[in-house]
Amino acid sequence: MTETPAPTTLGELRASGATPIGVKAELRKNLLARLAAGATTLPGIVGFDDTVLPEVERALIAGHDLVLLGERGQGKTRLIRTLVGLLDEWTPVLVGSELNEHPLAPVSVWAHRQIAEHGDATPVGWLHRSDRFGEKLATPDTSVGDLIGDVDPIKVAEGRTLGDPETVHYGLVPRTNRGIFSINELPDLAERIQVALLNVLEERDIQIRGYRVRLPLDLLLVASANPEDYTNRGRIITPLKDRFGTEVRTHYPIELADEIRLLHQEAQTSWLGGDALDTPLVPAHLVEIMARFTRLVRESSQVDQRSGVSARFAIAGLETIAASAVRRAAVAGEARPVARVVDLPAVVPASRGKVEFADAGSDPEDERELEVLEHLLRQATAQTFRARCGGLDLTGLQEHFAGGEVVESGDLVSAPELMGQVGTVPNLAQLLGRLGVPEGEESAEQAAAAVEFALEGLWLTRRLAKDTDGNRTVYGS
Numbered sequence: 001m002t003e004t005p006a007p008t009t010l011g012e013l014r015a016s017g018a019t020p021i022g023v024k025a026e027l028r029k030n031l032l033a034r035l036a037a038g039a040t041t042l043p044g045i046v047g048f049d050d051t052v053l054p055e056v057e058r059a060l061i062a063g064h065d066l067v068l069l070g071e072r073g074q075g076k077t078r079l080i081r082t083l084v085g086l087l088d089e090w091t092p093v094l095v096g097s098e099l100n101e102h103p104l105a106p107v108s109v110w111a112h113r114q115i116a117e118h119g120d121a122t123p124v125g126w127l128h129r130s131d132r133f134g135e136k137l138a139t140p141d142t143s144v145g146d147l148i149g150d151v152d153p154i155k156v157a158e159g160r161t162l163g164d165p166e167t168v169h170y171g172l173v174p175r176t177n178r179g180i181f182s183i184n185e186l187p188d189l190a191e192r193i194q195v196a197l198l199n200v201l202e203e204r205d206i207q208i209r210g211y212r213v214r215l216p217l218d219l220l221l222v223a224s225a226n227p228e229d230y231t232n233r234g235r236i237i238t239p240l241k242d243r244f245g246t247e248v249r250t251h252y253p254i255e256l257a258d259e260i261r262l263l264h265q266e267a268q269t270s271w272l273g274g275d276a277l278d279t280p281l282v283p284a285h286l287v288e289i290m291a292r293f294t295r296l297v298r299e300s301s302q303v304d305q306r307s308g309v310s311a312r313f314a315i316a317g318l319e320t321i322a323a324s325a326v327r328r329a330a331v332a333g334e335a336r337p338v339a340r341v342v343d344l345p346a347v348v349p350a351s352r353g354k355v356e357f358a359d360a361g362s363d364p365e366d367e368r369e370l371e372v373l374e375h376l377l378r379q380a381t382a383q384t385f386r387a388r389c390g391g392l393d394l395t396g397l398q399e400h401f402a403g404g405e406v407v408e409s410g411d412l413v414s415a416p417e418l419m420g421q422v423g424t425v426p427n428l429a430q431l432l433g434r435l436g437v438p439e440g441e442e443s444a445e446q447a448a449a450a451v452e453f454a455l456e457g458l459w460l461t462r463r464l465a466k467d468t469d470g471n472r473t474v475y476g477s
Contacts, residue, residue: 004126005090010103011120013092020105023087023132023178023218024063030086031060042082045075046262047253052079055248060086064245065201065221067186067236073310074250076224080135080182083222087129091178095123098170099177099215100132107177107215109166132179134172138189144196147171149208168208173200178218186223187235194237197221201243227306252298252311259291262311267318280322280329280337283449284436285388289344290318292380297355302372304356313354317347324411332414338445341456342409342473344381348373378460385457388434394454396426398463401477407455409473415448422451 007013021029034041041057056079059066068076094101094111101111103124115122136147144150152169173181183189183197199205204217223244225236241247253259264287294314297303324343328334348370357369400422401407407421425431431450432442455475458464467474 001128002089005092007092008124009120010115010118010122010124013103013124014120018092018104020102023180023220024060026088027060027083027086027220028063030088031057034086041086042079043085044082044265045079046265047255047258048075048079048250051254052248052250055246059246059248060220062245065243066246066248067223067225067241067244068248068250069225069227070250071252071306071308071310072226073308073312074252075311076250077135077182077184079250080180080222080224081133083180083220084129084133087132087180089129090126091129091132092124093127093178095125099174100127100179102178132176133182134176134179135182135184136172138183138185138187140188140190142189142193144193145169145171147173147193148196148200148206149174151208173197173219173221174206174215174217176219177215180220180222183221183223186225191235191237194240198239198243201240252308256288256291256295259295259314260287263287263291263314263318266311267315267322280325280339281446282318282322282325282339283446283453285384285453286321286339286341286344286449287318288388289377289380289384290314290321290347292383293317293347293377296376296380297373300372300376302358304358307356309355313351316354317351320346320350328412328414331412332417334414334416334445336443336445338415338443338449340409340415340449340452341381342411342413342452344377345374346411348377381456382460385453385460389431389454389457392430392434393427394431394458397422397451397454398458401464401475404477406474406476409452409455409475410471412471415445418448418452419444425451 005016007016007018031041035057042053045053056066060083068079070076091100092103094103094106094114096114097108097111099108099111101107103115103122106112106115136142149168149171151167155167155169186194196207199207200217201221205214206217221244223236253262291314294309294311294317297313298309303309321339321343322337324346325337325339328343329337352369352373355369355373357372407418409418425447428447428450429439429442431454432446433439435450435453437446437450455464456466459466459475465476467476
């Protein structure tokens with residue numbers, strides 16, 4: 001954040017050459033500057049580069065209010081909040097204004113009176129763009145007063161008449177004047193409350209309890225909605241839909257690489273490979289397994305496609321894997337918590353509540369749902385093994401079991417204990433390289449994670465046997 005600009009009075013601001021600019025013109029100006037410079041227009045938005053972002057950019061250039069339509073967990077709220085970065089870092093406001101009024105373009109009776117009384121000495125403040133964003137989660141109990149405003153009985157008791165516009169207590173929308181206002185889950189807003197937004201979107205004024213309070217509001221209104229809510233549980237009334245300039249359909253990441261990038265960005269960063277020795281490391285092949293698992297769940301015919309599978313499903317799963325590694329390190333005394341394949345099963349029961357099945361039974365203890373998730377997790381692990389270890393010679397590791405030896409693992413079996421059972425592993429360096437471990441940064445914990453992944457892959461490709469009993473896993477010939 002840079003320092004606030006120098007002008008502190010109306011006279012100084014006017015002398016600086018400042019001119020009022022509408023919020024949509026401001027967004028358009030800064031967006032076009034970024035596009036011309038080849039800079040990222042909306043940083044942190046993953047997987048939308050060729051689909052959603054061009055539509056949003058065109059809507060902003062056109063000066064449209066917009067509604068984002070998509071299943072849960074597709075980054076709609078994240079995208080809306082990122083729009084704030086396209087505003088000017090600082091903008092001048094009249095000190096004390098409830099409506100963030102520009103000193104050179106006042107709109108309220110209060111502002112005109114202030115300027116008439118103080119002239120060029122009228123105090124000017126500066127508002128940072130982070131304070132020019134307002135949002136409201138649409139709930140059935142949301143009132144017109146919450147969004148637009150209502151008569152303030154305290155102001156009436158102070159002696160003002162009911163016809164005085166200064167008796168109004170402004171709601172969230174007017175208080176976000178000269179900024180961006182977001183309504184999340186718009187279809188959940190009662191239809192009679194949606195009607196109150198019609199003037200905001202078209203005439204840019206508000207009406208409160210019969211008063212026609214002429215306020216030329218200057219804001220960008222953005223709403224989000226889920227398709228299921230859009231058509232069944234609730235709806236956006238037709239006149240309101242008509243007033244939104246653009247409707248943008250969002251989606252889940254199309255490419256696996258984008259899914260992985262999203263996980264690295266949104267999960268706790270330190271839990272995916274921080275430098276500190278006391279922070280857990282989730283190897284790249286486990287991140288890929290979680291990404292593939294999420295995509296398989298989304299595509300499964302047994303999962304309700306209307307509700308979707310949120311990105312939070314994958315993020316929470318990855319954090320569960322890391323937490324399992326931390327627990328093992330604490331109990332077994334490992335030098336560094338490193339996640340392994342044995343930590344994957346913890347994801348299934350933890351994430352069960354984030355998936356809605358198409359033919360969910362009446363029994364809440366129905367084990368078929370767990371079986372579906374376990375099967376898809378094994379499928380994701382097999383796909384990752386083929387992608388990363390295809391063509392790699394693992395016969396040396398397989399021959400370790402030729403004499404009837406077994407290797408026992410589990411969520412509390414430490415890395416040194418596991419490697420002590422395996423002994424020398426042929427082609428270990430190549431295996432670590434395939435799994436993305438930089439040369440010279442290998443550790444016993446990373447070697448154990450790689451070997452266990454290889455053992456799981458040999459079992460999934462029917463080259464080893466495996467027996468699982470609770471938290472105990474035994475690999476053998």
